[in-house]
Amino acid sequence: MSEQDKGVAVITGASAGIGAIYADRLARRGYDLVLVARNEERLRALADRLTRETGRKVEPFKADLGRKEDLARLEARLRDDSSITMLVNNAGIGSVASILKADIDAMEAMIFLNITALTRLTYAVAPAFAARGAGTIINISSVVGVAVEMLNGVYSASKSFVLSFGHTLQRDLADKGVRVQTVLPGATATEFWDVAGYAAQKTSSVTMSAADLVDAALAGLDQGERVTIPGLQDVEDWERWEEGRRSISPKFNNAKPSLRYGLTPASAA
């Protein structure tokens, strides 16, 4: 790999929305690309345009990450291709339905794509990056991973998983030369909302463009942020939240239940 060569970025969910913008921006930053999604026609059109405009090598990789066989093909590629230097775990679907309206099979499929696929792809690439002492993993979570009551509960919980998983990846990979960034988009104007069942959100005054979202997320990566929340205006709000979470953590484990439960500890009985 030459000095200007950034290697290959694998982007899941690259046929539309946030993933397609990552593809554009990373090609312009000098990455060759592997673009993953189900819609091959869209992937090819994007790959042709980016190759024409940037001269980078761009490969469409048709895969339904909701299917184990397709996921396994991509896992193998991530394990075996030493030119891969970045994974953007972006593919995901959402819903606005409450538990009384949502279909359980659709929820299971969402869990598989948003959690299982993202986890398996990370587990495939992380040992290779750690062995090479370099690599970047970008996981797309959501602000609803924190503001969990805002959308469908399974969707929000899946994004809380991505945020928690990111914290421990950062802990486990910190001294291995592997960067891990977790991105929490707020409402962003993409087809996500057509799939989720609330298309009107795309034109709301608080909704960000996918271009602004990705440009801010990449600026956050450049600044060394581990968690990037493009819409949050004051980063101290996040820092206070994190400080609260970290300061309560050492207080949870205790051999005795709290006095507020009024129990006589078993050890004294």
Ligand SMILES: NC(=O)C1=CN([C@@H]2O[C@H](COP(=O)(O)OP(=O)(O)OC[C@H]3O[C@@H](n4cnc5c(N)ncnc54)[C@H](OP(=O)(O)O)[C@@H]3O)[C@@H](O)[C@H]2O)C=CC1
């Ligand atoms: N838009 C928003 O407001 C927010 C989005 N996010 C997150 O951002 C990420 C990207 O979403 P966004 O760009 O908005 O949504 P889009 O619907 O615009 O894009 C989703 C992408 O994922 C791909 N995809 C969906 N299902 C599968 C599958 N089974 N296998 C492979 N690829 C799949 C789609 O391609 P194809 O159909 O061709 O397979 C598409 O490329 C998601 O993880 C989402 O949860 C987070 C917060 C807010």
Ligand SMILES: N[C@@H](C=O)C(=O)O
């Ligand atoms: N983050 C968006 C969805 O995940 C939202 O804010 O609605």
